[in-house]
Amino acid sequence: MKKTSNQTREMVFMAVLVAQAIVLSIVERWISGPFIMVPGAKLGLANVITVTALYVLTLKQAWVVVVMRVILVAVLLGSLSTLLYSGGGAVLSFVVMAFLIKQKAVELHPITISIVGAVMHNIGQVMVAAMILETWLIMSYLPWLLFLAIPTGFFVGVSSSYLKKHLAKIL
Amino acid sequence: MKKWDKIIMFTILFLAVIGALYFYLAGAQEHTDKMLVVRHHGEKIFEIILTEDTNETFVFENNGERNTITIEKGIVFIEEATCRDQICVNHRRIHRNRETIVCLPHGLVLEIFAYDEPILFDSIVE
Numbered sequence: 001m002k003k004t005s006n007q008t009r010e011m012v013f014m015a016v017l018v019a020q021a022i023v024l025s026i027v028e029r030w031i032s033g034p035f036i037m038v039p040g041a042k043l044g045l046a047n048v049i050t051v052t053a054l055y056v057l058t059l060k061q062a063w064v065v066v067v068m069r070v071i072l073v074a075v076l077l078g079s080l081s082t083l084l085y086s087g088g089g090a091v092l093s094f095v096v097m098a099f100l101i102k103q104k105a106v107e108l109h110p111i112t113i114s115i116v117g118a119v120m121h122n123i124g125q126v127m128v129a130a131m132i133l134e135t136w137l138i139m140s141y142l143p144w145l146l147f148l149a150i151p152t153g154f155f156v157g158v159s160s161s162y163l164k165k166h167l168a169k170i171l
Numbered sequence: 172m173k174k175w176d177k178i179i180m181f182t183i184l185f186l187a188v189i190g191a192l193y194f195y196l197a198g199a200q201e202h203t204d205k206m207l208v209v210r211h212h213g214e215k216i217f218e219i220i221l222t223e224d225t226n227e228t229f230v231f232e233n234n235g236e237r238n239t240i241t242i243e244k245g246i247v248f249i250e251e252a253t254c255r256d257q258i259c260v261n262h263r264r265i266h267r268n269r270e271t272i273v274c275l276p277h278g279l280v281l282e283i284f285a286y287d288e289p290i291l292f293d294s295i296v297e
Binding site: 081115119129135138139147149 | 173175176179180183184186187188189190191193194210212213258259261262269270271273275276278280282
């Protein structure tokens with residue numbers, strides 16, 4: 001991605017990622033069943049796109065993809081509260097994952113990055129919910145969400161490495 | 172999987188276990204009485220002392236949004252709601268200290284507090 005200087009090409013590629021993220025969010029609505037034990041827990045499929053974008057795009061481009069995704073998903077599928085909740089999760093998760101990828105001190109496996117992203121998404125969302133609903137007890141969901149973040153983050157990490165491999169063909 | 176991947180993974184697991192344990196122990200404590208508090212966007216709209224004989228229904232209504240909160244023998248659940256995700260209706264029934272049911276779309280929170288420590292909770296929540 002970074003080697004091509006064609007602006008239109010880059011823009012189309014970003015649009016493709018945003019479109020993929022929206023489709024994944026729709027698919028996610030059909031399969032949220034397996035996590036009935038923790039109310040509202042999700043697979044976090046759209047995070048596949050965030051992780052992929054962080055690896056193949058520049059930081060600024062990846063940020064645009066994430067912001068576009070959050071806004072468009074809220075407009076298409078949710079409401080203003082969706083925007084706040086998923087926005088809080090997405091922003092925190094993006095910032096922490098971006099930091100972990102760009103820092104040079106230790107090299108982390110993409111799956112670890114994705115798991116940390118899932119954890120941060122949950123923390124961000126619960127923090128926004130705690131502020132909006134003015135209750136700290138909502139934090140009681142956090143331990144279970146952290147447990148779940150490991151398998152879901154693992155799945156997302158593996159998926160995004162496959163996506164990266166296939167996207168390389170069109171870059 | 173290198174050293175730091177493992178450290179991060181164990182940290183997450185460790186925090187999850189500590190957190191789960193904290194809320195589990197809070198719920199396992201014996202109390203004389205418990206109280207159910209219902210809040211709408213932080214504002215207290217209903218509270219009731221929970222005993223084993225508490226049977227009560229409270230209907231929350233606001234601009235066409237409705238949640239029917241039912242207490243059967245001191246066990247609390249949401250029987251019916253008009254929210255789009257129905258997470259609150261499918262939520263497991265609660266009766267232990269510090270258990271909650273949340274209806275995010277309606278901004279409704281049900282919380283159970285131990286009756287002998289209301290001052291502490293009020294100072295945190297308000």
